[in-house]
Amino acid sequence: MSSIYEAMLPSLLALALSAPAGAAPAAVVRPPEAAGILVGATLPLTGSESRAGLAYQEGYQLAVAQVNARGGLLLDGKQVRVTLRIADDQSSPLLAAKLIESMAVAQHVDLLLGSYTTLLSDPQSTIAEREHIPYVFGGSSAQIHAHGYRYAFGLASPMKMLTNAFESWLVELQAAGGLPSPARVAMAWEETAHGREYHEMLVAAIARSKGHFQIVSDQSFPLNMKDAGGLIVTLKASRADLFLADAHLDDFVTIHREYVKAGLCHKVVSYGTRGGEKQAAYELGAGNVLNLVSAVWWDEQLATEGLNKQFATAFHAKFDHAPEWTHALAYETARVLFVAIEQAGSKDRAAVREKLASLRIPSIVPGGQISFPAAYGQQAHFPYLLLQNRADWATPIIYPEHLATAKTAVATKGCQL
Numbered sequence: 001m002s003s004i005y006e007a008m009l010p011s012l013l014a015l016a017l018s019a020p021a022g023a024a025p026a027a028v029v030r031p032p033e034a035a036g037i038l039v040g041a042t043l044p045l046t047g048s049e050s051r052a053g054l055a056y057q058e059g060y061q062l063a064v065a066q067v068n069a070r071g072g073l074l075l076d077g078k079q080v081r082v083t084l085r086i087a088d089d090q091s092s093p094l095l096a097a098k099l100i101e102s103m104a105v106a107q108h109v110d111l112l113l114g115s116y117t118t119l120l121s122d123p124q125s126t127i128a129e130r131e132h133i134p135y136v137f138g139g140s141s142a143q144i145h146a147h148g149y150r151y152a153f154g155l156a157s158p159m160k161m162l163t164n165a166f167e168s169w170l171v172e173l174q175a176a177g178g179l180p181s182p183a184r185v186a187m188a189w190e191e192t193a194h195g196r197e198y199h200e201m202l203v204a205a206i207a208r209s210k211g212h213f214q215i216v217s218d219q220s221f222p223l224n225m226k227d228a229g230g231l232i233v234t235l236k237a238s239r240a241d242l243f244l245a246d247a248h249l250d251d252f253v254t255i256h257r258e259y260v261k262a263g264l265c266h267k268v269v270s271y272g273t274r275g276g277e278k279q280a281a282y283e284l285g286a287g288n289v290l291n292l293v294s295a296v297w298w299d300e301q302l303a304t305e306g307l308n309k310q311f312a313t314a315f316h317a318k319f320d321h322a323p324e325w326t327h328a329l330a331y332e333t334a335r336v337l338f339v340a341i342e343q344a345g346s347k348d349r350a351a352v353r354e355k356l357a358s359l360r361i362p363s364i365v366p367g368g369q370i371s372f373p374a375a376y377g378q379q380a381h382f383p384y385l386l387l388q389n390r391a392d393w394a395t396p397i398i399y400p401e402h403l404a405t406a407k408t409a410v411a412t413k414g415c416q417l
Contacts, residue, residue, distance in 0.1 A: 037073065037082045037347050039064075039337070040109035042099045042124070044116055047091025048224060051249060051279075052116045052326050056138070058319055059330025060084060060113060063338065066314065073342045080347075082338065089115055097123035104131045110347045112136070113334055116326075118143055118193050125152040134353045136337045138329045140297075143193040145377025151349075153356050153372045154379040155333045157365070159194065162272065162295045163201035165384040166244070167208070169399040169408075170268070174212060178410045179241060179267060186217035186240035186266075188231060188255070190247055195220065198246035198272060216240050225251055228258040236262055246272040253283055260288045267410045268293060276387050276395040277324070290391055291409050293398070295384045298328035298365060301397055301405055302385075308364045332364055366403065 041060060044053035064084045071079035085103065089096035096115050103109045104127055112128055114121045114137020121139040128135035129149040137144075140156035173179050185206060189195040199220070206213045217238035219231055232255070235243060243266045247255060252274040259269075274280070275292035300322055303312035311331060315323040323331075337352075340359055344351040356372060363370035367382040386399035388409060396406030 037080055037111070037341065038085060038107075038109045039082060039111050039113060039334075040085050040087075040100070040103035040107065041113035042087045042089035042096050042103075042115045042120070044091040044096075044120065045086075045088040048248075048250065049091040049116055049120070053088075053091070055324065055326035056116050056330035057086060058315075059323075059327040059332075060086065060334045062311075062315055062318055062327075063331050063334035065318065067338050073338060074345075075342070075347065076345055084113075084334075085109065089120060091120070093119050093123055096120040097127060100124040101127050104128065104133055109133070111337060111341070111349065111352060113337065114138060122193075125149055128152060132353075133349055134337070134340070134356055136333050136356070138333050141193045141197055142377065142379060143197075145379040148377065150357075150378075151353055152378060153336075154377075155336065155370070156297060156329060156380070157382045157384060158376070158379055159197040160201050161381060162384050163198065163205050165295055165386055165399060166202070166270070167205040169386055170213070170242075171209070173268075173408055173410070178408065181212050182214045183212065183242055183267075184216045184238070184240045185213050185242045185244060186219075186235050186238045187215060188217075188219045188221060188235070188243070188245040188247070190223050190251060191220050192223055195246045202244065213242075221247075221251070221255075223248065223251065225254055228255040231255060232258045232262050232264070235259075236264060240266060242266055242268040244268070244270050247274055249274050249277060249280065253280055256280075256284055256289070256292075260284065270294065273297075273325075276389060278393070281389070281393065286389075286391070286393060289389050292389045294387050294389075294395070296325040296387060297382075297384065298325040299385050299387060299395070299397060300324075302364070302366065302403070307362060311364050328364060332370065336361070336363075336370060366400075 043056050044050055064082050067073055067082050072081035087099045089099055112133050112135040118139040118141035121137045122144050125135055125144050129151050134151050136153045138156045140158055142158050144152055174181055189199045206215055217234055219234055221231055252271040270293040273295055275294035281289050300312055302308045312323055340352050340355040343355040360371040365382045366385055370380055372378040372380055385397050387395040388398045389395055397404050398406055398408045
């Protein structure tokens with residue numbers, strides 16, 4: 001298990017399922033705004049996941065501001081304003097579950113938006129299911145969707161789609177002569193549900209290559225690791241051509257700092273969804289993250305027209321900085337909930353749930369549409385974008401080809417493999 005939190009998760013879920021409806025602690029009750037729509041959410045505004053939590057807060061806030069700027073949602077011929085109540089879960093699954101229980105039971109929120117990461121969202125989804133409250137969240141792990149819940153809707157495309165993107169891209173790169181055949185792969189993955197899914201899917205993809213790729217190193221590491229020295233020693237000894245890892249942002253910085261110190265260089269280096277963040281480049285040095293490949297759910301390079309341009313323009317105007325994938329995913333999570341409410345013409349939970357289940361609308365995500373297929377446990381499925389860092393701080397899209405803004409660059413000289 002990656003941490004005490006993940007070790008306690010089964011107990012948390014059992015507690016959420018078995019607790020009586022009135023078991024939540026005392027909390028501030030709902031004010032006399034009952035004619036409006038009250039949406040509750042917790043986010044990790046402090047703690048280990050605070051960078052993403054603060055970004056999610058901005059995405060949620062923009063979606064609410066846009067709805068209220070036009071007078072609210074149209075329900076039964078009347079404009080109804082939305083109130084968003086956000087609590088800081090401090091990156092703690094225990095607190096995330098406690099707070100969402102209070103919102104659902106004591107504060108009588110109408111609907112719920114999710115926290116960030118599976119560790120925080122999983123116990124919350126169990127409470128939402130017990131209380132029959134639609135819960136829309138952004139976690140990418142398929143773990144929650146395996147429960148068979150009817151009220152949980154996941155907007156982030158799953159790990160399977162990430163590894164599919166890498167598989168297709170690497171096969172094409174190898175066929176074009178950019179990689180040796182067979183190509184030697186070193187893997188590293190965090191000990192979480194997310195990391196285990198990444199590992200499982202990538203191993204399966206390499207097996208499908210029929211010898212074109214082979215795993216020469218396969219390491220796991222704990223979440224919030226303090227020392228990556230041993231991992232780097234094993235990686236160096238593997239003499240791999242590719243280094244493919246799955247890591248949270250802090251662990252990516254920890255690992256890659258040691259990678260740079262060791263003087264390593266591989267033809268392809270990726271930390272899954274991490275690597276393109278500006279703050280990581282500031283911490284590690286822009287030259288030290290050159291050519292890293294990251295897989296993301298959205299990028300501002302899509303914002304040339306339509307919904308994407310509208311979103312990016314509105315985000316810049318409200319927050320005075322560029323949106324990243326975290327902002328976009330949060331915004332879309334809230335927006336689809338509001339679309340479902342308006343389609344239902346009501347804040348009735350069952351009616352909104354039915355509209356979410358049948359939803360299929362234009363979206364800012366790659367692929368241009370969003371839905372929650374029952375066949376995938378009500379988890380959205382859409383393509384990932386692969387980005388690659390450049391020396392001028394740009395991160396062009398290199399895959400899929402029809403959205404690419406630059407060609408793939410691979411290390412050729414100076415690589416000590």
